Amino acid sequence: MTPPPDATLLLAWYDRHKRTLPWRMPSGAADPYRVWLSEVMLQQTTVATVGPRYARFLARFPDVGALAAASWEEVAEEWAGLGYYARARNLHAGAKALAAGGFPTTVEGLRAIPGIGAYTAAAVAAIAFDRPVVPLDGNVERVTARLHAVEQALPAARPRLAALAQGWMGQEAARARPGDFAQALFDLGATVCTPRNPACAICPWREDCAGRRAGIQAGLPRKAAKKARPTRFGVHFLATDPSGRLLLRRRPDSGLLGGMLEVPGTPWREEGWEGAGAAVHAPLPGLSWTALNGEALHGFTHFELRMALWRAAVPAMAAPEGFAWWEAAAARAAMPTVMRKLLDLAGL
Incomplete structure (x- = not known):
C-alpha cells in the first residue's frame, strides 16, 4: 500500500x-x-x-x-x-x-x-x-x-x-x-x-x-472504451403568426429536458423520418409546411441528434390547447440549447 x-x-x-x-x-x-x-x-x-x-x-x-x-x-x-x-x-x-x-x-x-x-x-x-x-x-x-x-x-x-x-x-x-x-x-x-x-x-x-x-x-486514470453514440433523428415544426410570434409548447415534466420549452416536433428516433410520417406530428393540421435547408445538430450524453425544421406562417389566432405564442427573444432566453439551434436554423 x-x-x-x-x-x-x-x-x-x-x-x-x-x-x-x-x-x-x-x-x-x-x-x-x-x-x-x-x-x-x-x-x-x-x-x-x-x-x-x-x-x-x-x-x-x-x-x-x-x-x-x-x-x-x-x-x-x-x-x-x-x-x-x-x-x-x-x-x-x-x-x-x-x-x-x-x-x-x-x-x-x-x-x-x-x-x-x-x-x-x-x-x-x-x-x-x-x-x-x-x-x-x-x-x-x-x-x-x-x-x-x-x-x-x-x-x-x-x-x-x-x-x-x-x-x-x-x-x-x-x-x-x-x-x-x-x-x-x-x-x-x-x-x-x-x-x-x-x-x-x-x-x-x-x-x-x-x-x-x-x-x-x-x-491515469484508465477508462473503459466507450461505445459509439447512436444517431437519432427528429423533425420540428415552427409556426409563426403575422407579428412574428412562435407557437411553442412545454415538454412533459418527466424525461429528457423535462418541462422545458420546445419547438413542437416528432419523437427522436434512430430511424429517419419520411415527409408523411413526420407531418402527422405537426401542431396545426392543414397548414402548408416548408422544409428549410440544412439541419440542426446536437450532442447528448448518450446519442447524437439531427433535426430537420419545417416552417409555416399562420394567421392571427389563439394558441391551441397545450401551446402558447412566444416572442422570439423571450423564447430564446427560456429555451435549452438544443432548441435554440432550431431558431438559429430559422434565422431567428
Whole structure:
C-alpha cells in the first residue's frame, strides 16, 4: 500500500495558490446554499461558464427559500443554456424540501434530500459544515489514481479510488480543515494534475506520487472504451403568426429536458423520418409546411441528434390547447440549447 500523501503540503500549496472563485469561502464558513448551487452548476459545466451564471442565478434566487418559492418555469428560464436540465429540476425539488426543514449538516442527512447525490452531499458537508469527508469528483479521481498508481479502469475503479481518497482524511491536518482540503484537491486536479500534460514539477505531492515514479501518471486514470453514440433523428415544426410570434409548447415534466420549452416536433428516433410520417406530428393540421435547408445538430450524453425544421406562417389566432405564442427573444432566453439551434436554423 502506498502511504497517504502529506496533507500539510497540499494545504500549504492551497493557501498560496488557490483559485479565486465567486462561491469559495474558508472551510466551515461557507453558506451551504451557495456551496450546493455551485456544485450542481459545476457538474458537467466549466468554471468559466458557471461564474457569471452563478452570480445571475443568485441575484434572482438569493436563498433556498426564494428558489423553493419560484415556479419551475422561472427556474428553467434561468437555467437555460447550462444544459443537463435534470440538475435544475433536482435543485428545485431539493430547495422545496430544504425550505421546510433547513440544511442537514451530515452527509447522510444531505443524501436524504431529493436530488442530492453522493458527491454533492459530501462536497456540501465538507465545505459548509467541516465534515471529514473527501468528495470524489473527476479531479479527485484523477489525483487519486495517479498518486496510488491505480491502473484499474473507470468506472470499475471508482469504489477503490473513493476509499483511498477518504483514507487521506485520517491525517490530523486534513481533519482540521476538511473544506479547504477538499477544495485543495479540486484545485490540484484542475490546475496541476490535469488530464493532459500534468505539471508534476510544481505539484506539492510529486514525491508521494507512485504514478510519477512509475512514469505512468499521464495515462491515469484508465477508462473503459466507450461505445459509439447512436444517431437519432427528429423533425420540428415552427409556426409563426403575422407579428412574428412562435407557437411553442412545454415538454412533459418527466424525461429528457423535462418541462422545458420546445419547438413542437416528432419523437427522436434512430430511424429517419419520411415527409408523411413526420407531418402527422405537426401542431396545426392543414397548414402548408416548408422544409428549410440544412439541419440542426446536437450532442447528448448518450446519442447524437439531427433535426430537420419545417416552417409555416399562420394567421392571427389563439394558441391551441397545450401551446402558447412566444416572442422570439423571450423564447430564446427560456429555451435549452438544443432548441435554440432550431431558431438559429430559422434565422431567428
